[in-house]
């Protein structure tokens with residue numbers, strides 16, 4: 001199990017090359033979260049300053065996704081870019097802004113949403129990787145661009161074979177023609 005827990009003191013001046021296998025447990029993934037085959041591979045270069053750190057790399061693996069049309073599970077080779085900024089909140093706590101200053105508040109908040117925390121000179125990359133993994137999954141994954149989906153009448157997976165129910169579907173090409181014939185003539189005297 002990877003630690004994914006990094007100390008600022010372990011990062012040399014010219015950066016640290018970091019590589020780790022990442023399991024579902026490392027990322028605290030639950031049911032309903034993205035599935036993948038085996039483990040993910042996380043590699044990054046990490047740079048640090050006194051109260052900050054920058055993580056640049058990628059998270060690779062084979063994701064298992066469910067197609068929204070045919071409900072089939074398919075493999076998707078993923079290469080998710082990782083670029084994250086970590087910042088010590090210990091440092092900012094000393095120059096805490098007084099209450100009731102709206103403009104400054106929003107500035108501060110903006111910074112905080114863009115950065116992850118460093119606490120006692122240590123930071124965890126797991127939470128950040130978890131977020132990136134979840135965000136990388138499209139809202140409507142498709143097993144293939146032109147997935148035929150399932151027949152709405154019999155449930156047959158139409159990628160595998162045609163079932164012949166199409167003629168029963170209300171959206172037949174003749175429906176348009178029929179509607180045209182039914183509509184009243186526009187101007188007839």
Ligand SMILES: [Zn+2]
Nearest residue numbers: 067070143147
């Ligand atoms: Zn599909």
Ligand SMILES: [Zn+2]
Nearest residue numbers: 151154163165
């Ligand atoms: Zn059918």
